[in-house]
Amino acid sequence: xxxxxxxxxxxxxxxxxxxxxxxxxxxxxxxxxxxxxxxxxxxxxxxxxxxxxxxxxxxxxxxxxxxxxxxxxxxxxxxxxxxxxxxx
Numbered sequence: 491x492x493x494x495x496x497x498x499x500x501x502x503x504x505x506x507x508x509x510x511x512x513x514x515x516x517x518x519x520x521x522x523x524x525x526x527x528x529x530x531x532x533x534x535x536x537x538x539x540x541x542x543x544x545x546x547x548x549x550x551x552x553x554x555x556x557x558x559x560x561x562x563x564x565x566x567x568x569x570x571x572x573x574x575x576x577x578x
Contacts, residue, residue, distance in 0.1 A: 500532055500542070507549040520548040 507517045515525040521544040523537075528545075531537045537545075546553055564570040 500535075500545075503542075503545050503549045503551060504528075504532075506551050510550055512549065517545060517548055521545050 504514055514528060518525045518528040521541060
């Protein structure tokens with residue numbers, strides 16, 4: 491995972507926690523890490539997947555994996571052939 495993607499995901503988790511009134515320090519404490527560790531992870535991705543998933547859960551979020559099949563998505567959404575009229 492690219493650093494910017496990691497940071498974006500972690501920021502999303504922290505923002506979701508804040509929206510529920512959970513401070514960054516409290517979020518870290520809920521998963522058994524120091525607030526400093528969480529702060530450093532925002533700048534330098536170094537937390538384990540397990541810790542990340544614990545943070546996600548503590549923030550009231552879920553992780554969903556979805557298939558990466560762009561053609562199937564285009565067929566389902568009707569955008570495989572742009573400009574075609576599917577009502578014919």
